[in-house]
Amino acid sequence: MTSSSIKINGHTQLVGLLGWPVEHSLSPAMHNAAFEVLGLNWCYVPLPVPPERVGAAVKGLAALGFCGANVTVPHKQAVMPYLDEIDETAQAIGAVNTILVREGRLIGYNTDGDGFLAALREAGFTPAQRRALVLGAGGAARAVAYALAQADCAVAIHNRTEQRAVQLARHIQRAGTRAPVTWLSTDALPTEVDQARFDLLVNATSVGLWPRTDATPWPETFPLPSHWTVYDLVYNPRETRLLAQARAAGATAVCGLGMLIHQGALALELWTGHPPPVETMRVAAEDALGW
Numbered sequence: 001m002t003s004s005s006i007k008i009n010g011h012t013q014l015v016g017l018l019g020w021p022v023e024h025s026l027s028p029a030m031h032n033a034a035f036e037v038l039g040l041n042w043c044y045v046p047l048p049v050p051p052e053r054v055g056a057a058v059k060g061l062a063a064l065g066f067c068g069a070n071v072t073v074p075h076k077q078a079v080m081p082y083l084d085e086i087d088e089t090a091q092a093i094g095a096v097n098t099i100l101v102r103e104g105r106l107i108g109y110n111t112d113g114d115g116f117l118a119a120l121r122e123a124g125f126t127p128a129q130r131r132a133l134v135l136g137a138g139g140a141a142r143a144v145a146y147a148l149a150q151a152d153c154a155v156a157i158h159n160r161t162e163q164r165a166v167q168l169a170r171h172i173q174r175a176g177t178r179a180p181v182t183w184l185s186t187d188a189l190p191t192e193v194d195q196a197r198f199d200l201l202v203n204a205t206s207v208g209l210w211p212r213t214d215a216t217p218w219p220e221t222f223p224l225p226s227h228w229t230v231y232d233l234v235y236n237p238r239e240t241r242l243l244a245q246a247r248a249a250g251a252t253a254v255c256g257l258g259m260l261i262h263q264g265a266l267a268l269e270l271w272t273g274h275p276p277p278v279e280t281m282r283v284a285a286e287d288a289l290g291w
């Protein structure tokens with residue numbers, strides 16, 4: 001499915017992607033395919049915005065009559081001061097990935113966390129009453145750790161720079177979640193893994209991302225328990241080194257494209273009010289990746 005048959009005219013409703021850079025994004029292909037299959041006269045456009053223009057760009061969405069936007073790296077936090085309202089989840093995560101323009105007011109949401117949970121459940125993992133080890137303490141880790149803890153899954157955050165893991169755990173604890181969020185030092189990691197403390201491993205670092213595809217956030221010498229589910233947010237390449245390690249260990253390996261698809265599906269539902277055509281969006285994303 002491609003967006004080739006979209007007809008732009010005076011009635012076309014616009015949404016876009018604020019980021020820097022945006023040219024490699026899969027979102028235009030995914031959303032335009034969805035609009036087409038839903039029969040909506042909507043169009044999703046990439047909006048490359050340099051950091052010094054974020055404020056003007058956000059205000060411009062309302063001025064230009066956009067229905068909304070997605071926000072990606074590096075603007076997910078920077079857009080927040082320019083919004084009229086920020087929903088509770090986006091506030092707790094501390095980042096906005098979706099903006100809805102309603103009657104000229106700009107409302108910020110974050111669908112990354114719920115998109116991650118939807119992808120996890122799709123892969124057969126139920127987070128309630130389970131324990132997760134999240135690698136990383138950047139924006140992606142924030143959304144994932146918060147969503148898991150709200151879904152009643154205890155979370156331990158481990159990061160190369162330990163102080164960032166400590167800060168993230170504290171930030172989420174302050175927001176108040178159903179299950180606890182802690183951090184794990186490099187020294188404590190082997191013992192905690194040995195004692196079978198976890199059911200789920202999430203890579204929320206950028207390690208393993210193309211072109212450094214031989215890299216892994218999990219030491220090769222450190223066995224991965226076979227009962228684990230291993231979710232790698234990196235989806236380029238499709239089979240990361242970490243996922244290959246997981247498969248070799250007999251663990252369940254899950255590719256991160258599902259999170260991208262579901263965060264997009266949830267955003268589309270916010271903008272249009274229509275149930276999102278998830279399978280259409282998946283096919284469009286996979287096509288764009290050449291899978």
Ligand code: ATR
Nearest residue numbers: 136137138139140141159160161164204205206207
């Ligand atoms: P994002 O918003 O996409 O999560 P980010 O804020 O730049 O991006 O965070 C990237 C994450 O990957 C961080 O947790 C980073 O660890 P540091 O906080 O120590 O920088 C992690 N990361 C990146 N390169 C890494 C590497 N080579 N080894 C381990 N962790 C790495």
